[in-house]
Amino acid sequence: MTERGTNKDIQGTILEIIRMSTEDGPGLRTTVFFKGCSLGCSWCHNPESISFKPQIQWIGTSCIGCGICVSTCPEKALEKSEKGIIINRSLCNGCGLCAEECPSTAMELLGKKWDVHDLACELVKDRAYFEQSGGGVTLSGGEAALQNNFCITLLKELKDRGIQTALDTCGQVSQEVLASLLPYVDILLYDLKEIETEKHKKFTGAGNEKILANAIFAANYKKTHPSLKALWIRTPVIPGATDTEENIRGIGDFISANLQGAVERWELCAFNNLCRDKYKRLGIDWQFADTELVEKSVMEELSLVAKSTVTPSIVCWSGSARLEQRKNDKLTGKTENSGKSIP
């Protein structure tokens, strides 16, 4: 497949490629999830994307119980028990031999090496759908920008092929790296999670100084570079963490003061618990395992707070709110809300 010799040696660690994604930017998209992140958000719904290292997971519903993985593992890190395969993570070095030998794909290696040109070829397959929808390719993660050389080469090739690109970033990257990527990005999806740096550090493992500075840099970049067509801010609404009025107001004030005019959309993303089993599979205790979804009324209130701080039309919220008990209440706020507030 590789035609471009110069790109041959550049490899990236990719977790997953999702085709026909409807959630990672405008239109229909192919989203590439990079492995490895510069933050470690306690609520992360892609916990397998945080570590750079390849990891093994076992999917019980797929397993036929043949035990081939156990006998294959050179590190003796796997054990067959009544509950299924137990992975001793202190012994597992992520070599992936068990996943290679598993007949049922119950053992899965998270994180695969991709040659940049091969990846680009894979990503352009839905060009027809991109063109009909105003969509394209989104680099997400993890934090894609951490694999910056790979990202630049990939983005360049995608742009050469006329593909619209989006970068979904947490902002915790050096400004130099961000500056090197932005020329090849059409849409920047940028997370602002928590306005108080101490809390930010507590929730994500890092303060927010760099993130806020990069946000200002990106907004200014957009004002002077028409190649960057849109900047979307995303704020996760996490119960007991980021779901406070002060936080939303603080982020709103920050946007208003520093990013004014550059932000096309500010999306409040409701906490998601569908990843609960991912934590189980990775053998991680998750502090949000028993947290319920956010109530619709909370999302609506926070949206009002958000709207009071910035141009109201840029605010919307997304995600699943807690199911209401009343059966006759057929529509969620989602249906009424999003779409209308998106310019």
Place this chain on the structure above:
Amino acid sequence: MSTVSASEHAIKEPRGLSARISWLRDYYFQGTKRAWNNEYTSWTTGTPWDIIYNELTFYIVPETYTLLNTLGASYLQAARPVVLHPYFWQWPQVERRAWFVKEVIVNHVPQEMLPGDLLAGARFNIQTSMCFTKEESQEWIRQVKGKNGARAKMKWFHDHGYGNAGATSGHLVPGYERLLKIGWKGVYAELLSLFNALDSKDRLGAKGAQLKAMITASTMARDLALKYKELCIDLSAREKDNLRKDELSRMAQNLSKVPWEPATTFWEAVQALWINHMLVLTDENYPGAGVSFGRFDQYLWPYYQRSINDGMDREFAKEILKCFWVHSNTAYDAMIRNGNQGITAGFGQLITLSGLGADGKDMTNDLTYVILEVIDEMSPILEPKPNVRLHRNSPEELYDKVVEMIESSQGAPFLLNFDERSMAGMMLEAKKADLTHLINKDNVHEYAPVGCLENTMVGNDRSGTVDNNLNLLKAVELALTGGKDLLPFTDPMTGKTQSPKQDGPPTGDAATFKTWEEFWEAYVRQTQYIIQKCVNLYEASESIRARFFPTPYLSCMVRGCAQKGQDVTQGGAEISFTTLEAVTYATTVDSLLAIKYLIFDKNACTIEELVAALKANWQGYEVLQATAKNRAPKYGRDDDDADALARQVMNLWCEETWRHSTKSTGRRYRPGMLSWNYWAGDGFIMAASADGRAKGQFLSNAICPSNGADIKGPTANANSVGKVLGGKAKDAQGDWEDYLNELPNGASHTITFNPSILRDPVHKDKFKAFLRGYTINGGTALQINMLDPGMLKDAQDHPENYRHLLVRITGYNAYFTTVGRELQNEVIERISHNKF
């Protein structure tokens, strides 16, 4: 399989119906409780050797095999004798048949009218005598039921997992449009002049007999309409309600004119169309499977416009159409006592809506929307089945309506046909069969699908769109065994087991094959063999139909028949292909991919081990089965390497198909992909397959990837389909612009979506973009289903069958089977109530 009760989720309900239509619709759904119905009545010449019931037309319906004798005998026992014309037995059989059918429907079957109905033409389902002499009867019995007769051949073919074939009724678009324009009067005049132009020898021969039979048939609709006219006059005289009285007298006026004279108004046109159509079902003794209306919103448009200009209310036009919808559904009454309103499967009286016109122009008009509204307001209702033709210039408004209806019906209440790809296939068949004078770039847009999605031209085309259904997978089985069945066959009736005999060509002991190419070579030879075998089987019923079962009334509406003096069943149509439908395509491709992967690429097992595993239905070979299922490549993932083998399978099979023609009727074979319900039923007949499928599990459906194989989502799935159909021509020299399509008959493709894709305007736009993308990358036709709670509950119970099932709850995608039970339940709850 677990199911959910109806109350757990919203089911579409009809809306906006007038009292008249509500009553008619509700009455229809009372089924067997109705006082009136359209159940078959049967009619005999009264001879002791009479035969009623053309069983050949059911050879493609395996469910009926055990009933063939019973049905034939029952119709005879229940048959009422008809006093015959004094010269009846002096006529050739085709003339006898034409006279008999007309006599029965005009003078014996009662004319009736349901309250409030705006269209005449109620009872039409009849089973009529074949009108045989004693000698003809004996010959028919010998050819059909004899030791090597058509039925025995068909049974063997089906029992051994090859599939089925039979000369089947319906499945065409008669020349309805032309008939509205010239009336039966015009057809009658044309037939007379053609008869008069025959020389005296021909007049006394087969051509003369055919034309005389058609002349008789061409007055059937006129005479029946006049009877209904009398009924309307009579009802009107007795009617107290002035409005209804007026309606009935206007109906009488309509019937005094159409369908004999050309139609002028919309009401006349719909009335004429209904009678002309229902009499096809009468003539064929067959309740409508695939007798399709063609471009309904196009040819009715001038009448609609004229009437609207003359002051017809748009709602009244819908009222007339809604009556038409109720009438179409009464086709199912034929075997109403089967239960479920007699509905065993959609009969596919298909209407085509929208689509391209000349010069790339979109042909959507107000009538298109009127009809879509009718469907929306009447749904759920089965007939007539709509097929909406989309193309790259389809208007936004049409996409909006389509999406709105998909949303409200939890799945599309219609099929979608895609013009560019479909037309490329029609152009290909023209090229292959030297028919470019009949199908070319100037008229190919006039094509219309029949039945479900089987593309044909209109008014001059009978292409046997469902007549041959071959399990391609059989060739893989024979290649593995060197030409024998993998499993012994046990006759369920006698309990006797026959050990496998050499049947296919001896392609050698597969265990000695050193390379994949050797195996492929064996597969090629076995494929050639099974196609030849299917062609031979079809010939048996095709030749019997051509000899014994003329349909002179239908022949009047198919251009070519009158000109050639040949019945449509004898290949009289100008365009007269028969179609070979490949069944089990993806299972076949995936089995070949698995054999290549397991044996030649990975050395995971030997051929002997694989054959032993398949014989054992994978029992004791679970690791090998899991490897075949999960590790071997699959078609449907937009994987260029796997799809390349899929292309090879497609090419081979298409090339072989084009090589054949029927002997008795000279109909060329053309390829298509439709598997009706065979992919489910034949899964219990065919042995385990190398793709990891066990015996008893479903085979793949039409051109769809195997169940659970499309793990890359709808775009990858659609791309694979478009690719194996031929994709785009590299040099832009495709068969229609740059499009290629190996399957002129079309390819049935179904994709199931998560309903959250339609949850708000932004996502609806994304879904519309998917459909627009499909016109570029996808196949010829698409059925859109929406994930329902029942399927998710089944996935909880049988996760192994649903590993591809991606649920997309805003902002997050997860494979349903990999999330815990509790969260699964929540997803089900959300989908049940459209809460995303």
